[in-house]
Amino acid sequence: MAVMITSECILCDACALECPVAAILDENSEKNPKDAMYYVKPESCVECVGHSDTPRCAEACPTEGAIVWDMPYTVAFEEYFISGNEEGKYGIRVHNKKGMMLPSVKEQPYISTVSQADRESHANLGNW
Ligand code: SF4
Ligand code: SF4
Numbered sequence: 001m002a003v004m005i006t007s008e009c010i011l012c013d014a015c016a017l018e019c020p021v022a023a024i025l026d027e028n029s030e031k032n033p034k035d036a037m038y039y040v041k042p043e044s045c046v047e048c049v050g051h052s053d054t055p056r057c058a059e060a061c062p063t064e065g066a067i068v069w070d071m072p073y074t075v076a077f078e079e080y081f082i083s084g085n086e087e088g089k090y091g092i093r094v095h096n097k098k099g100m101m102l103p104s105v106k107e108q109p110y111i112s113t114v115s116q117a118d119r120e121s122h123a124n125l126g127n128w
Pocket of ligand 1: 002003018019020021022023024040044045046047048055056057058
């Protein structure tokens with residue numbers, strides 16, 4: 001991951017239009033495991049590394065607390081994402097040949113200057 005969208009989301013669509021890697025799904029997407037809120041695919045989000053200095057989705061979002069930090073999508077957090085997937089928090093893509101696209105299959109870039117405390121507490125990106 002990455003970043004995560006919370007129940008504060010008001011379904012305005014501003015974030016999805018800004019994402020450079022199409023990692024954000026709307027509430028009607030079949031691949032979205034969440035009800036009534038947008039969803040960030042952790043296996044796709046690159047935290048805008050290589051695209052922008054700060055996450056574009058958070059810059060576009062009008063709602064305090066709707067987009068928050070989550071763990072880096074790296075092997076170190078493999079179990080975290082497996083557990084989250086089993087709980088229905090994530091809906092990690094299953095590739096025909098590669099299987100579930102976990103960090104051990106493909107890690108994603110992340111912003112190294114974000115503290116682990118902010119990630120663990122799912123701090124609001126707007127305060128970063
Ligand atoms: S941080 Fe960037 S890559 Fe990740 S969901 Fe937001 S806009 Fe997309
Ligand atoms: S910009 Fe914010 S409020 Fe709008 S859909 Fe995205 S997360 Fe939800």
